[in-house]
Amino acid sequence: MANYFSDNKDLQFIFDNLDLAESVGLKENDYAYAKEFDHAPVNYADAIDNYRRVLSVIGQICAENIEPRARTVDQEGPHFEAGKVTYHPLTQKNLQDLKNAGVMGVMLPHQYGGLNFPNTIYTIMTEMVSRADASLQNLFGLQDIAETICDFGTPEQKTEFLPRFASGEADGAMDLTEPDSGSDLQSVRLRAWQDKDGQWYLNGMKRFITNGCAKVHLVLARSEDGSSDGRGLSMFICEAGPKLVVRRIEDKLGIHGVATCELQYNDVPAQLCGQRRRGLTKYVMSLMNGARVAISAQALGIAEAAFREARKYAGEREQFKKAIDQFPAVYDMLTSMKIRVQSARTLLYATTRVVDLRNVYCNLMETLPKEKITAEIREKEKYYVKLAALLTPMSKALSTEVANSVSYDCIQIHGGTGFMRDFNAERFYRDARITNIYEGTTQLQVVAAIGGVIQRVIEPELEKLMKQPYTGKLLRLKNKLDEILEMQRKAVQYIVEKKDSEYHDQMARRMVEVETYIFVGFLMLKQALNCDEREALVERYINDAYIDAKAKIEAVTSGDMSVIDKHRDIIDY
Secondary structure (H helix, E strand, C coil): CCCCCCCCHHHHHHHHCCCCHHHHHHHCCCCHHHHCCCCCCCCHHHHHHHHHHHHHHHHHHHHHHHHHHHHHHHHHCCEEECCEEECCHHHHHHHHHHHHCCCCCCCCCHHHCCCCCCHHHHHHHHHHHHHHCHHHHHHHHHHHHHHHHHHHCCHHHHHHHHHHHHHCCCCEEEECCCCCCCCCHHHCCCEEEECCCCCEEEEEEEEEEECCCCCEEEEEEECCCCCCCHHHEEEEEEECCCCEEEEEECCCCCCCCCCEEEEEEEEEEEEEECCCCCHHHHHHHHHHHHHHHHHHHHHHHHHHHHHHHHHHHHHHCEECCEEHHHCHHHHHHHHHHHHHHHHHHHHHHHHHHHHHHHHHHHHHHHHCCHHHCCHHHHHHHHHHHHHHHHHHHHHHHHHHHHHHHHHHHHHHHHHHHHHCCCCCHHHHHHHHHCCCCCCCCHHHHHHHHHHHHHCCCCHHHHHHHHCCCCCHHHHHHHHHHHHHHHHHHHHHHHHHHHCCHHHHHHHHHHHHHHHHHHHHHHHHHHHHHHCHHHHHHHHHHHHHHHHHHHHHHHHHHCCCCHHHHHHHHHHHC
């Protein structure tokens, strides 16, 4: 039987080498939940065994049910008539299959009917679902909405909404974007107002809302009259009803299986989620952290599917009496595609490990009595918050750019046939394109990451990786990374001492990309210590990264401001 978990050697390697003991132990309350809930693990080995079994079930559903339906869903999509969205019957079957598997509340606590799984395991599911049908991930992957209510809602809100999410009875939408705001969420204008009894209502417009036909909506709205920035925004929960109107669904380039909606709020009753004025500064930032990881996994799933499609076609397509994968130009492309996919996966699951640690320590800070919060807990919470704030945008930037480049190369390997709708290659290309746009463009990911690069947040992680017992070829490769790292440190010092904000911004993407090369290179080196088969991959990755990183750092430290002026001249020409 086909299975997207067991057929992926790289994913199997990642799973077999997971380091989740600390976060899972804390998440399971030192496994005390096993006394209250039948499905809670009794120890770490039991948890890992449970994760493996569930991932195997989802891998089979993805391969045998979801993927065979994907092309039809892409071609026909949801139906919109008289303000009502109806998902394609095959999409409804996909969702029912996932509901039957009990994975609609993967990360929700046991007490609300959830699995209480770590983010890492949910992300593996997300990658597999996206490999099967990237648009379905935009429905399955909206579980962060329930997580936000779990993290910031009142006990009554949690009781009201979370069991419905966990069972699959309720689905969600994250209503942030407006017609004129785009990524500038500080300019959100949708109004939240209260009547004399304190009931909140929402009035205004939202646009580009994924699954805007959902039953439950998290809405960013302006609650403070006279305000014009992010401090006047709050988060609200509302439900679908006659006053929440779906005006239309977008006709998109890709991700055709999910409805992207324009919404009109006509004084829709709502509940305040969390504290007033914290909607953007705290709750959306939390949502975006989860969304970065989810879209990284979506992009990675698309890239995996595109690489496999290209490899299969190249092995079957004959030209000049031999399969085209025997031509150096083609097998070099395939090698490069595989390395890009594996490098993105390496970074993603290093990131989810940090996200899981951040989540459990943030939860301890919120739930423990003050007298039980030790200095160690406080320090770990602070450290993992900073590290996650760096790694999540780095991962999204890498995974989504990889998805676009690998999907592009997939069509190239197919040649003219890849341009035809008879093959999956063109669908992967269309679906990949949105990943480095929504939930923050690559340019915004650079803005989010550059502060952590300048502050050298990643240094403690690098120090641990550098102490591994490398020998022979791996030691020589490590020396190359050491050289790049030292150059990066000097480049950071140069940027800081230059004290030129425009130059800093101009060079930010180069700095973030070099930081990614260094961290991923060390992660892959460590992997090669445990698996000889990965040695050739890391050698190719580091050798290519070494050349590009040196060029980028030299550009940064050249101090040539005329480069910026030349760019302006080109634009104006």
